[in-house]
Amino acid sequence: MFFFFVGGLEQQARQVLKSGVGRCINCGSRADLVEYEKVLKLFFVTVWRWSGTDPLMHCNNCKLFFPQDLSLPIDSTTASSAVTQTLRCRSCDRLVEPEFRFCPFCGSAI
Numbered sequence: 001m002f003f004f005f006v007g008g009l010e011q012q013a014r015q016v017l018k019s020g021v022g023r024c025i026n027c028g029s030r031a032d033l034v035e036y037e038k039v040l041k042l043f044f045v046t047v048w049r050w051s052g053t054d055p056l057m058h059c060n061n062c063k064l065f066f067p068q069d070l071s072l073p074i075d076s077t078t079a080s081s082a083v084t085q086t087l088r089c090r091s092c093d094r095l096v097e098p099e100f101r102f103c104p105f106c107g108s109a110i
């Protein structure tokens with residue numbers, strides 16, 4: 001048998017719009033929001049290409065494309081450390097660790 005189909009429809013990232021905005025639904029790596037294009041290849045030669053309509057998420061690790069609403073939220077560790085700096089006791093106005101339920105300085109409930 002000599003005939004086999006070596007063409008195919010591929011998706012390629014054309015331009016990164018925002019990098020690291022989501023997590024891959026497959027492997028959990030950081031994924032970029034990209035503008036993509038569909039490429040029709042025949043015998044490894046591009047015969048046709050057209051732009052995708054909406055931006056897609058693209059994983060740099062496993063090369064998966066998926067819609068942005070499916071992406072997992074990024075780790076909240078960076079977000080919660082920012083909150084730490086702004087948490088203050090309402091009574092004595094001192095900085096308090098967020099896991100404390102009572103202020104260690106004046107004993108007020110937080």
Ligand SMILES: [Zn+2]
Pocket residue numbers: 024025026027028029059060061062063064
């Ligand atoms: Zn992935």
Ligand SMILES: [Zn+2]
Pocket residue numbers: 089090091092093094103104105106107108
């Ligand atoms: Zn206090």
